[in-house]
Amino acid sequence: METTFESRYAIGPNETKTLDTKGLRENFLIDRLFWNDRIHFVYTHFDRYMAGGAMPVDQKLKLETIEPLLKEEFFLSRRELGIINVGGAGTVEVDGEKIDLGTKEALYIGKGVKDVYFSSNSASEPAKFYLNSTPAHHSYPTRKVTKEQANKIELGSLETSNHRVINQMLLHTVIETCQLQMGMTELKPGSVWNTMPAHTHDRRMEVYFYFDLPEGQSVSHFMGPVDETRHIWMQNEQAVISPPWSIHSGAGTSNYTFIWGMAGENMDYDDMDKSSITELR
Ligand SMILES: O=C[C@H](O)[C@@H](O)CC(=O)C(=O)O
Numbered sequence: 001m002e003t004t005f006e007s008r009y010a011i012g013p014n015e016t017k018t019l020d021t022k023g024l025r026e027n028f029l030i031d032r033l034f035w036n037d038r039i040h041f042v043y044t045h046f047d048r049y050m051a052g053g054a055m056p057v058d059q060k061l062k063l064e065t066i067e068p069l070l071k072e073e074f075f076l077s078r079r080e081l082g083i084i085n086v087g088g089a090g091t092v093e094v095d096g097e098k099i100d101l102g103t104k105e106a107l108y109i110g111k112g113v114k115d116v117y118f119s120s121n122s123a124s125e126p127a128k129f130y131l132n133s134t135p136a137h138h139s140y141p142t143r144k145v146t147k148e149q150a151n152k153i154e155l156g157s158l159e160t161s162n163h164r165v166i167n168q169m170l171l172h173t174v175i176e177t178c179q180l181q182m183g184m185t186e187l188k189p190g191s192v193w194n195t196m197p198a199h200t201h202d203r204r205m206e207v208y209f210y211f212d213l214p215e216g217q218s219v220s221h222f223m224g225p226v227d228e229t230r231h232i233w234m235q236n237e238q239a240v241i242s243p244p245w246s247i248h249s250g251a252g253t254s255n256y257t258f259i260w261g262m263a264g265e266n267m268d269y270d271d272m273d274k275s276s277i278t279e280l281r
């Protein structure tokens with residue numbers, strides 16, 4: 001097996017303003033996370049957040065340190081990890097303990113764990129472990145969180161095309177983490193807008209991963225300051241980095257599901273600077 005990675009530097013709104021479509025995509029879009037029998041990470045210098053994918057098909061995959069990037073003996077020597085499985089059923093082995101992780105189930109693994117292995121129950125329907133990791137300075141216990149155990153928030157309506165359920169999964173109100181927070185938002189059929197009205201939270205960066213998008217459909221993701229927005233067209237199973245200074249919202253050509261993950265200054269999910277729809281530019 002192999003682990004591959006890319007690095008992305010943190011840039012601000014002034015530099016972003018000068019980018020064309022290609023430049024915008026090169027800086028913020030994560031176009032592919034899942035490769036056969038490979039772990040792939042994108043390391044962003046926004047809060048040193050890592051977003052990745054592990055898709056074991058014929059092999060069990062080991063979460064190895066990335067020597068040139070982390071310079072630590074283990075991947076989790078100074079990091080914590082959040083996992084949500086978006087593929088078929090699989091297993092995560094954490095220092096010898098086997099944990100089953102079904103579709104849309106989440107797992108938190110704390111700092112200091114040495115051995116993590118990923119495997120799929122079936123090669124024809126492999127597990128797809130979506131991974132988010134942040135620097136950590138304390139060890140919190142490994143915890144699995146199912147959708148049933150998530151804290152649920154229902155927002156929006158079909159009339160305004162934004163009826164959705166936010167599942168807060170790896171959130172401090174559900175489990176203990178150092179700074180990582182992750183959850184999954186499912187849009188109801190007929191609803192296409194996520195995170196509308198939009199918001200920023202200069203205290204935290206965020207990464208959105210879109211999936212459950214039917215064949216032939218796409219999501220237009222909106223980013224940028226409230227008064228200067230840009231869009232990035234995204235396909236199924238792509239992710240996008242949202243800088244702290246940016247809104248993060250999307251409109252699909254159908255409904256879909258997305259995973260949000262964030263980290264930074266505080267852990268207050270409701271600490272959002274909301275903008276009104278009519279002030280967007
Ligand atoms: O800061 C919070 C995140 O942007 C998401 O949780 C918002 C979201 O899922 C939604 O409104 O649909």
Ligand SMILES: [Zn+2]
Pocket residue numbers: 199200201206248
């Ligand atoms: Zn947000």
